[in-house]
Amino acid sequence: MQAKFLMTKNVKKFVTLVNNLINRAEGVPGMALVYGEPGLGKSKVALWWSANNDGILITAKKTMSPHWLLEEIVKEVGETPLYKSSDLFDQVVKALIKYPRVIIVDEVDYLISDKDTVEILRDIHDRTHNPIVLIGMNFADKKLKRNTHLYDRFSEILHFETFTANDIDMFLKELSEVKFTPKAIDYIHQTGNRFRQIVKLINKAEEMAATNDLKEITLEMVMKITRKDLL
């Protein structure tokens, strides 16, 4: 199997969203929420985008306090964290005003239960106007709606959708060493639409093709593999 970053429909929408935040009109708030089920590539796109665009990627942790979050951001902007929270906040603000960057916070669900922590992000945004993208799970949207001060700052909200037939076709063509018949691809789209499942399936299919010297994987073979290993 090949290891590649793929431009899925969700990835393209993510890129558009961040560009919209960067290019937004004066006075328009610049925060966004991206959410959806696990396994659809939210963390992967966050990593890919921030690595290629000098963004700041923070992965929230369980029990993360405002102080801890600020410390992580200070480290990411390349400074040594000071001791007091108020100093950390100033460090972040100064660094982001001097050198604006997009901040992406993944696993934001961990911050939602503690209002103070998530509001630090809002304060950073209000002071620096740097775009901030929050990434969460399926219910992040509903949960964050209760915090109207924060929710009002979302000028973009993107729900990651399960993969399209085109996405699946691209995964199999780009990642797999063995070909799949169109019927097999259709079936995979209808049954398994998480990335991890598809990766497992490709691995099994490649194994099957190598042991049996097969040129293509048919619908019947996929059904056999998924019955045994995936469902």
Ligand SMILES: Nc1ncnc2c1ncn2[C@@H]1O[C@H](COP(=O)(O)OP(=O)(O)O)[C@@H](O)[C@H]1O
């Ligand atoms: N666009 C992509 N190109 C290549 N691999 C991807 C892509 N999106 C996701 N993956 C792979 O799928 C798996 C799940 O993605 P992840 O980003 O962890 O999902 P999520 O954060 O939505 O739960 C990871 O192993 C990741 O490497």
Ligand SMILES: [Mg+2]
């Ligand atoms: Mg994730």
